[in-house]
Amino acid sequence: MRIGELSERSGLSRDAIRFYEKTGLVESHRSPNGYREFGADAVPWLAYVRTAQRLGFSLAEIAAHGAELREAPDSAAALSALFAEKLAVVDAKMAELASLREELAERAGAGCPLSPDPLRSTFGGRPI
Amino acid sequence: MRIGELSERSGLSRDAIRFYEKTGLVESHRSPNGYREFGADAVPWLAYVRTAQRLGFSLAEIAAHGAELREAPDSAAALSALFAEKLAVVDAKMAELASLREELAERAGAGCPLSPDPLRSTFGGRPI
DNA sequence: GTAAACGGTGGAGTGCACTCCAGGGTCAAG
DNA sequence: CTTGACCCTGGAGTGCACTCCACCGTTTAC
Missing domain, CATH: 1.10.1660.10 (Multidrug-efflux Transporter Regulator; Chain: A; Domain 2)
Incomplete structure (x- = not known):
């Protein structure tokens, strides 16, 4: 094409x-x-x-x-290793995203009290 | 500081x-x-x-x-809505990442046969 | 044969997210 | 009172990922 x-x-x-x-x-x-x-x-x-x-x-x-x-040498083993490697990278990104999500989910949940500065209460504890 | x-x-x-x-x-x-x-x-x-x-x-x-x-008006309801919205964005990203991961995981799994051109077998079916 | 639709190249320009000065003020230590 | 560490601003430069453009050749339809 x-x-x-x-x-x-x-x-x-x-x-x-x-x-x-x-x-x-x-x-x-x-x-x-x-x-x-x-x-x-x-x-x-x-x-x-x-x-x-x-x-x-x-x-x-x-x-x-x-x-x-x-x-890649066209062997199943070599390609598996290659994909496993990429998989690890993607998994790491998913983990980061999950922690971000968690942080947001906590806030979105049933009315949690918020301080005058939302940032303090949101991120003041454990840094993301 | x-x-x-x-x-x-x-x-x-x-x-x-x-x-x-x-x-x-x-x-x-x-x-x-x-x-x-x-x-x-x-x-x-x-x-x-x-x-x-x-x-x-x-x-x-x-x-x-x-x-x-x-x-944001400092009410729990308004902030919850705000966070829920962000949550949806993050979830969408996670879903994308998950499908990418799946595609990779399939390949990384026990020696699946690969055509001469890895791309054809990897992405020829359902586009990611 | 000519117009429209499609393709090619090279180069300039754009927006984002910085980085790197130059030129200068502030402040504590010795 | 100077040295060094720190801070300021403004502006130029960088790398990435394109986008736009001018100018040109090719192919298809009428």
Whole structure:
């Protein structure tokens, strides 16, 4: 598929896709006329990129992950290790998010009294 | 406390703190000599800011949340609503992260067969 | 054959979140 | 009274992640 179709299907701008290609986040080969040609894989891959990005991973990190995937010896064991590693990163983020959530949940619960300065009562105890 | 101490205690640079103050992320009053004076609350608040930031919230969003907290009518009901709202945002992020995690966990599990192109097998089915 | 739709490149510009000066005032210790 | 640690402001610069633009070639439809 060419860049226009990928743009529509991924919801990313053409410029963004070209930028991603330049930074190694997505691959393409070129038609004889010089047009980029993307595989069908590009669509879910870009969706993954967006999700990971929204969750606070930089494009560099995501690109590194993609490169590792591509370069990994194609053995189940090696790939399992790779994914386990990423899993740990995601789990760490989830834990952070959980503690943030907890802090908020405490406040949202049945009318807890609040001091004149909400911050004091909210974050004065255990720092998040 | 002055900016140097807050910098040490929060792990943020003086410049970053001054920048945060300029954008309304943290408040201070001034000593007669013009020095910024921060309350003890600033330390846990800045820790919260950093955590939220790492999790993909922009400084503008965090500042808005802080402002809402400060401006909220000091009634338990209003604040509960405020926190419940933030809670929903955090929960949405957790859900995204969970689906990312699931995708990774599937791969990391006992040797699942992989096609020549790992991406196809990883993301070819349901886009994340 | 020409117009519209699509593609290419290079480079400038944008917004965010800082970082790094330069130039200068404040304050406690020696 | 000077030295050093600390603070101020304003402005320039940086890295990331794009976005916009001008100018040009290609392909498709009429």
